[in-house]
Amino acid sequence: MGSITLEHVNKSFGDVQVIPDISLEIRDGEFVVFVGPSGCGKSTLLRLIAGLEDTTRGKILLDGQDFTDAPPARRGLAMVFQSYALYPHMSVRDNIAFPLKMARTPQAEIDRKVEYAARTLNLGNYLDRRPRALSGGQRQRVAIGRAIVREPKAFLFDEPLSNLDAALRVNMRLEITELHQQLKTTMVYVTHDQVEAMTMADRIVVLNAGTVEQFGSPLELYKKPANRFVAGFIGSPKMNFVEGAEAGKHGAHSIGVRPEHFTLSTTPGAGTWAGTVMVAEQLGSDTFLHVQTDLGLVTVRTDGEQTFRHGQALFLTPDPSRIYKFDAAGKAI
Amino acid sequence: MARRVSVQTRIGFTVLAWAVALLLFSPILWTVLTAFKTEAEAIASPPTVLPHSFTLDNFAAVQERSDYIKHAINSIIVSFGSTILGLVIAVPASWAMAFSPTRRTKDVLMWMLSTKMMPAVGVLIPIYLIFRDLRLLDTVHGLTIIMTLINLPIIIWMLYTYFKEIPVDILEAARMDGAELWNEIVHVLVPMAVPGIASTLLLNVILAWNEAFWTITLTSGRAGTLTAFISSFSSPQGLFLAKLSAASLLAIAPILLLGWFSQKQLVRGLTFGAVK
Numbered sequence: 001m002g003s004i005t006l007e008h009v010n011k012s013f014g015d016v017q018v019i020p021d022i023s024l025e026i027r028d029g030e031f032v033v034f035v036g037p038s039g040c041g042k043s044t045l046l047r048l049i050a051g052l053e054d055t056t057r058g059k060i061l062l063d064g065q066d067f068t069d070a071p072p073a074r075r076g077l078a079m080v081f082q083s084y085a086l087y088p089h090m091s092v093r094d095n096i097a098f099p100l101k102m103a104r105t106p107q108a109e110i111d112r113k114v115e116y117a118a119r120t121l122n123l124g125n126y127l128d129r130r131p132r133a134l135s136g137g138q139r140q141r142v143a144i145g146r147a148i149v150r151e152p153k154a155f156l157f158d159e160p161l162s163n164l165d166a167a168l169r170v171n172m173r174l175e176i177t178e179l180h181q182q183l184k185t186t187m188v189y190v191t192h193d194q195v196e197a198m199t200m201a202d203r204i205v206v207l208n209a210g211t212v213e214q215f216g217s218p219l220e221l222y223k224k225p226a227n228r229f230v231a232g233f234i235g236s237p238k239m240n241f242v243e244g245a246e247a248g249k250h251g252a253h254s255i256g257v258r259p260e261h262f263t264l265s266t267t268p269g270a271g272t273w274a275g276t277v278m279v280a281e282q283l284g285s286d287t288f289l290h291v292q293t294d295l296g297l298v299t300v301r302t303d304g305e306q307t308f309r310h311g312q313a314l315f316l317t318p319d320p321s322r323i324y325k326f327d328a329a330g331k332a333i
Numbered sequence: 334m335a336r337r338v339s340v341q342t343r344i345g346f347t348v349l350a351w352a353v354a355l356l357l358f359s360p361i362l363w364t365v366l367t368a369f370k371t372e373a374e375a376i377a378s379p380p381t382v383l384p385h386s387f388t389l390d391n392f393a394a395v396q397e398r399s400d401y402i403k404h405a406i407n408s409i410i411v412s413f414g415s416t417i418l419g420l421v422i423a424v425p426a427s428w429a430m431a432f433s434p435t436r437r438t439k440d441v442l443m444w445m446l447s448t449k450m451m452p453a454v455g456v457l458i459p460i461y462l463i464f465r466d467l468r469l470l471d472t473v474h475g476l477t478i479i480m481t482l483i484n485l486p487i488i489i490w491m492l493y494t495y496f497k498e499i500p501v502d503i504l505e506a507a508r509m510d511g512a513e514l515w516n517e518i519v520h521v522l523v524p525m526a527v528p529g530i531a532s533t534l535l536l537n538v539i540l541a542w543n544e545a546f547w548t549i550t551l552t553s554g555r556a557g558t559l560t561a562f563i564s565s566f567s568s569p570q571g572l573f574l575a576k577l578s579a580a581s582l583l584a585i586a587p588i589l590l591l592g593w594f595s596q597k598q599l600v601r602g603l604t605f606g607a608v609k
Contacts, residue, residue, distance in 0.1 A: 088503075098520075099511050
């Protein structure tokens with residue numbers, strides 16, 4: 001079991017309010033990602049759940065039981081840190097066994113569980129090494145191993161992949177997702193990378209300045225963003241926003257069009273927005289075009305087969321069914 | 334970028350470095366040499382450098398006049414006892430200040446340091462009276478207590494500095510792994526701080542060993558340490574220069590050896606965290 005409930009949680013550091021008021025319900029077995037720009041309070045929120053920070057007001061319930069004032073050691077949660085936070089003076093084996101030793105598990109059971117975790121995470125050959133003799137990816141695996149042997153109510157991940165190189169990050173992303181499918185334990189994952197959020201989460205919490213902007217499945221956020229912030233944050237490259245008369249035509253204060261929702265033409269007059277290509281970023285599979293129009297710089301995503309050159313005239317037509325409308329406060333209409 | 338240094342400059346600096354080192358070392362060297370001279374030769378004018386008639390009589394005389402072994406044992410008990418007692422108090426104190434600081438932590442640290450700036454003689458009378466009333470005068474445990482109190486600020490400061498170098502993430506990881514406070518300190522913090530703790534221990538043993546003011550004023554016969562032992566030889570009556578040197582040599586020899594064998598550890602500990 002591992003449901004996590006936050007009731008009107010508030011956190012201030014001195015006079016600075018980081019989280020004004022958050023209520024959330026994370027279901028047992030769910031993979032929930034907290035995503036948002038740096039300083040939005042996502043790590044603080046995770047640390048509140050972990051018990052590493054005290055709530056200023058509000059309640060934190062685990063499986064319906066109040067754990068607001070319980071120390072981290074008593075909460076039965078496991079955490080994987082960005083810095084891995086391995087014990088440098090212990091071997092990999094002792095690192096993984098540490099939580100079991102703290103729980104006074106019999107030695108035979110410790111050995112069995114460490115072996116199992118090492119096999120699952122491909123660490124069998126490294127058990128007697130010290131953390132400093134491991135690569136970044138291996139260290140992260142040890143940190144995960146240390147978390148899984150406890151069989152916690154839930155796993156908390158604090159930007160675990162941001163210290164890894166790009167290729168390894170994709171690998172570890174898959175491994176963590178697979179691990180979740182295998183264990184079916186609740187996971188709460190903090191990241192600033194919306195690609196990680198979209199690919200891993202069952203549901204995403206988008207945070208901004210300590211408040212929840214939207215809580216929903218990745219496709220829900222992509223298709224029905226609640227406001228301009230979510231619309232701009234989810235999706236890569238970012239959504240294009242246009243204000244003024246063009247938005248007025250759609251009865252909105254501002255409108256948004258995702259880069260992938262344009263049809264392109266080079267024939268003069270064959271498009272609603274006329275512009276010239278400033279930069280074409282060829283990725284092979286895709287091409288990102290930065291087009292200067294009368295409405296401003298617009299990013300367009302198109303397939304990788306076509307070639308464009310600087311200064312080329314281009315006519316863009318946004319897909320009318322995929323135009324997002326927002327009111328003056330930025331709320332979706 | 335490597336700097337270009339001419340051979341002359343390099344030789345010049347080498348000679349200068351040796352000269353300064355010898356100058357600093359010369360009093361100790363002189364003491365060592367004098368310890369093996371006769372009393373007459375020790376005050377001879379012009380002075381001799383190497384002893385003409387090598388003698389061990391001074392050491393025998395010193396041991397005969399006042400019991401060296403007894404004083405040495407007292408020194409060992411007081412210096413190690415006070416340092417270990419100090420560490421037991423300082424580890425939790427430094428842990429608290431390094432990892433859960435409050436707005437006043439810096440002030441508390443400064444206040445602790447300020448007690449070291451005050452001249453010891455300023456509190457001599459109250460401490461002497463307290464010791465007299467508690468019957469702690471001329472006792473080894475009394476001396477251990479006062480030495481612990483005197484060096485506690487330094488122990489706390491040193492440990493605080495070392496603990497600050499330990500990433501708090503690792504302690505938090507231990508908390509998440511189910512470690513209660515005691516286990517966090519014993520299994521994670523202390524093993525990681527071993528180099529720092531070891532150099533704190535060494536430095537404070539040396540400081541306590543060399544402490545003279547309190548050992549001389551608070552002891553007489555029974556609990557005297559080696560510093561009291563040396564001072565007992567600096568009497569105005571008679572010619573005792575060679576015997577004083579022999580006593581000094583006996584008193585500093587153990588700590589000199591300790592420092593010699595642990596210099597690597599000391600340097601590592603004192604520069605710990607200076608370069609990451």
